[in-house]
Amino acid sequence: MPTLQEIALKTTGADARIVSGHRMCSGCGIGSIIKTVLAASDKPVIVVSATGCLEVVTTIYPFTAWNTPWMHVTFENAASVASGIEAAYKALRRRGKIDEDVNILAVGGDGGTYDIGFQALSGALERRHRFMYVVYDNEGYMNTGNQRSGATPFGANTTTVPAGKVSFGKPQWRKNLVEIAAAHRIPYVAQAAVNNTMDLYKKAQKGFNADGPAVLAVLQPCASNWSFDSSLTIQYSKLAVETNFWPLYEIENGIVHINTKPSNRRPIEDFLKGQTRFRHLFRPGNEHVIVEMQKMIDDEWARLLKLEESGIQF
């Protein structure tokens, strides 16, 4: 059983796999996510990044924040590059040129995963390469200034679905990447959030140790484009979990298990308040959006509970 103390030692020592000096926005949780995930591997890790916030901020030439082999090719093919690395690793191993065990990690933002890198990811899952894909989900193309993605929630104001007199923001609900990934019948899929370090660490460990591909979706509240004070990143992540907006659950070999069940489900307004992208929902005339949102969240939660209760393989 890991402790926060052990994780702290692994993430800050000389052998930390990602180091300070990266240029993430002040208060960006991607740093916490990626250091925790990397610490969860007890073998050397090879990292592949899709284009996105993480790739941009950690490797501004001539600097790199990575202290482990790292590779970036293009936006859409993080999963394909990871597949290639895994295949090459297996080939080298077969020829006796490598005798060390390694873990392969692909990391992408929600744009590079839900939208642009989706077919590459699906292909890699279908081919059952042994790697873990981590998506840090900030619910839009935040690096380029808040454009809508497949992960942007219903009702959010973005530059490409702006809220105004005739629109209340994004009219569609978000994709459920976890269930899409689970539909590939892979050994491990999970949803985590930046506020629960221990849960994230354990899930990353399970993902690395899975016998096949694993997918881990992590919520990352974006201080810059959800527009809240930089000290509240963890707070918003907590609220997303407590309102059931972002349930923490895992699907292990097809069996759903919910990790956190909020004893007192908070209304979705608690999460929406204070975020500029949802500010318009509190203006007169938009009340129905919040009602609809609450209904969708409750329905999804009820469905998830039923899935867990039934014990039927996903």
Place this chain on the structure above:
Amino acid sequence: MSERRTWQELELGVELPPATSLGYKTGGWRVLRPIFNASECTHCMICVGYCPDMAIPVAKNEEGVAGKGGRLFKGVVRLATNLDYCKGCGICAHECPSKAISMVREEEAEQASCKL
């Protein structure tokens, strides 16, 4: 152009030595400075886990350091924030369960340290 090359002859992309970003001090971004009050700290490591800039160093200390309520904390203990890299986001101060960290404007912190 028409010359065909094998994959072994292709040029490599950009290659960099690891962890060079340590040479880039992001502390200059800071507006608020976290002031760490060691006598209130319980060394729970919550702030270390959350710090997105890995700016809170820790150390193994078997002799122990005095923390909240004068208690001696042994094992892994947190040290003073590394101001070379801290961007002053304030997550540590907001999430600290024992309120051992407070955020102070950089210029005030600067003046206070000059007086000392």
